[in-house]
Amino acid sequence: MKNTIVIGEKEATWFIINMICAKIVLNAIHILEDSAGSAGWILSIYLVILAVIGFYIVLKLFKIFPGKDIIDIGTEIGNSFGRIVMGLIFILSQLFVIVLYFRGFLEHSKIVSLNVSPISFIATFFILCMITACFFGLESIVRLHYLWIPIIFTILIVILLLTLPQCQFLSLFPLFGLGTDKIFINGALKLSIYQEVIFLFLLPPFLVSFDKFKSVGYKAIAFSGFLYTISVLFFGLLFPYPSATEAMFPIFDTARILSLGRLFQRLESFFSIIWIMTAIFFLSSSMYFIIYAFTKTFKLPYIKPLIIPTAILILNLTLLPSSVFISAKIVTDYYYSYSWIPTFALPFILLTICIIFRKGGKQNA
Amino acid sequence: MRKILLKVHSLWFVVLGIIVCLCIPLTGCYDAREVDELGYVMAIGLDKGEPGYVKMTLQLAIPKNIAGGGGEKSSGGNDTSLTATVETHSIPVGLNVINTFLSRQLSLSDAKVIVFSEELAKKSLEPYLHSIARNKDFRPNMYVVVSRTSAEEYIKSVAPKLETNPSKYYELNFNSFKYNGFTPGTTTHDFYFDIESLDKQAIAILASINKFSSDKEINLEASTYKEKNKPYPFMGDFKAGDLPRDSDAKTEIMGSAVFYGAKMVGELDGAQTAYYLMTTGKYNYANWSFTDPKHPDMFFSLNIKQSRKPEIQVELVDGKPIINLKINLEADILSIQSGENYEIPERIGEIESCAAGALNKELMLTLDKCAKQFHSDIFGFGKKAKYLVWTWDQWEKMNWQYIFRYSQFNTEVSLKIRRPGLIIRTVPSSSSDQSKKGSQ
Secondary structure, three states: OOOOOOOOHHHHHHHHHHHHHHHHHOOHHHHHHHHHHHHHHHHHHHHHHHHHHHHHHHHHHHHHOOOOOHHHHHHHHHHHHHHHHHHHHHHHHHHHHHHHHHHHHHHHHHHHOOOOOOHHHHHHHHHHHHHHHHHHOHHHHHHHHHHHHHHHHHHHHHHHHHOHHHOOHHHHOOOOOOOHHHHHOHHHHHHHHHHHHHHHHHOHHHHOOHHHHHHHHHHHHHHHHHHHHHHHHHHHHHOOOOHHHHOOOHHHHHHHOOOEOOOEOOOHHHHHHHHHHHHHHHHHHHHHHHHHHHHHHOOOOOOHHHHHHHHHHHHHHHOOOOOHHHHHHHHHHHHHHHOHHHHHHHHHHHHHHHHHHOOOHHHHO | OHHHHHHHHHHHHHHHHHHHHHHHHHHHHHHOOOHHHEEEEEEEEEEEOOOOOEEEEEEEEOHHHHOOOOOOOOOOOOOOEEEEEEEEOOHHHHHHHHOOOOOOEEEOOOOOEEEEEHHHHHHOOHHHHHHHHHOOOOOOOOEEEEEOOOHHHHHHHOOOOOOOOHHHHHHHHHOOHHHHOOOOOOEHHHHHHHHHOOOOOOEEEEEEEOOOOOHHHOOOOOOOOOOOOOOOOOOOOOOOOOOOOOOOOOEEEEEEEEEEOOEEEEEEOHHHHHHHHHHHOOOOEEEEEEEOOOOOOOEEEEEEEEOOOOEEEEEEEOOEEEEEEEEEEEEEEEEEOOOOOOOOHHHHHHHHHHHHHHHHHHHHHHHHHHHHHHOOOOOOHHHHHHHHOOOHHHHHHHOHHHHHHHOEEEEEEEEEEEEOOOOOOOOOOOOOHHHHHHHO
16 A cells, blocks of 8 residues: 655644543543552653653664554564564554543543433444544544644643642642652553554654654653643642542543632533544544554555444444443553553564564665 | 546535534433423532431522522512422432422532531531532532531521522622631532541531521620630621521521531631631631720721731651641721721831730630640641651551641731721820820
């Protein structure tokens, strides 16, 4: 498949930012608070540093194979076997993620606004949007990200800033929360919140230049880190530990306590609009890239015939967990503990193989 | 080719348009709740019921009578609210039961206040608070009230005269702490987190029905001035229900209910609640009276504001907390009954030190009462004590909730009078003693 689409640096940056930050509206903040207590914000800063170091290693790999995505790199290293392994790792890991987060977004809708509607009914509307986005293709998806994501995250930041008068700065103490071991050793596993950087591994053919790839990665990680840090910081200031760990949807709770005088209350309605858009962008993009990776892995010529079967597969898998408790447990126990492996450990392994066996175009040259 | 592409694109827009249009009617199918089909709860009251039960009282708005806006009478001249009481195991089930005799589905989204009876609060509020936190319909800015009478009696006695909308009445009445300092203004958000917190205890608004039905019955027996060793009561030396007054409005709020965990352990009067507000930095402004230093039978009044956040330092000496507290206030003169010319710079210090001394003395009494008698750190000194440790384990080992009772307080109140109002010098009337002395 030859790429004719070229994506701009800004479009790609906002696309990756949304992929990393969409789960802020679900339970990512809760996970950070739960792992480090009142030091959730320190853990968030620590994870940004780890993500930057991880991405530096990723860059080393992609520098050897300029303009090639992770599946192409698999092909270069292990021919068809390498291609299929790389493709399947991406497809299965992202299928796991999209299913969990689709369920998370559906439960959020049901708990927060559509209490009576059946979950399958709500899911239909999400899936229709995802199918439509996939039919429009990558160019439309990333352009929409560029158009809306800056606005969405600006609104999120404004919502957080408006809660400033109600913040209690003493809630940040004890400074090291649950302890330095919990932050810097156990907390390192929470690098998984940056697992969506993996979508960038499929973008090099669309970005064309390596410098753009590098710039997109660093900017996206830095801005996402900023968003995570201020979100967990404000949440910690408003909801003191240990009560903070009770919250199912921390950012929704933050928006709920916001009131500007007697007239402007219930501002969480604005929040509902922005998180639904974020969720749909996230789910649409994930589904598109799963299909894209599938066609590339198995050398299929067209994407469109796979859209509806993939949507049905995702919908069915999403509805498999019998309750929100099970899906939440899978997210906490597996997603936040192991999903960093395909994103940061796999490139490291590939880089090691390249160095040992002297693989790769640029290195050989 | 171009025409074909245009057709394909147009088709997509048509499909997209149909999907978007379908979204509008379809999303309303299951969750549709029309505004005129809902019963809006404004106040929820909980009393101890039969064993295993709680008595729940709801006050609901009657929207057709509220229409017409503010004023002393509703547009139709009818009641603007109705109450309903049921015995139930829990709040959500109680709502269901009430819907067996009220036509509209109940909505809690406009509830302004939750009232617990003192009896229930002394038992424990924990079984009800989690239910409130779990339910998204309960707003986090709902006021938390403990009624010295039953919650049912309190809610049924609320009869706003200046507002047609009881919801607005609650909102304005419970916000009055911002300009009188007599109540803590606690909301469910604060209350819930303080109940679970290890560094601060909870406090709620104290409410009641006034005990005097006519001006002939009014007496000062229930005032707290005697326990403070004062010769006579000031207006803050009362708790809800005991205020010496006669009015058509039977209900009143004054003072606060102090909690240890989820159990109520004591009460503070209005003035003590103002010290709580000053110590936590939530105090805005209020009018205070003090005995004139030169004329013990006369008073001077100040409008006192909190100029800066309180300065709090906590240290541990031999495992016991030493708490240093400095409160910075500024004031404007409202009245000087004696006619003494305290406004001149040489004499302003006399009433400044008199007011600051009186405030400091009562502040100490309030802090000691909470620590020694209630063992409850409602002021949140524990938040400052967390500075002393690095991790949560160390904080838990400190056992602040226990050691707080052994606290030693060092307090300082700094009060600076800034403005005299519209009079810069007091000239005594011609018949007064001072005027005669001057003429001699």
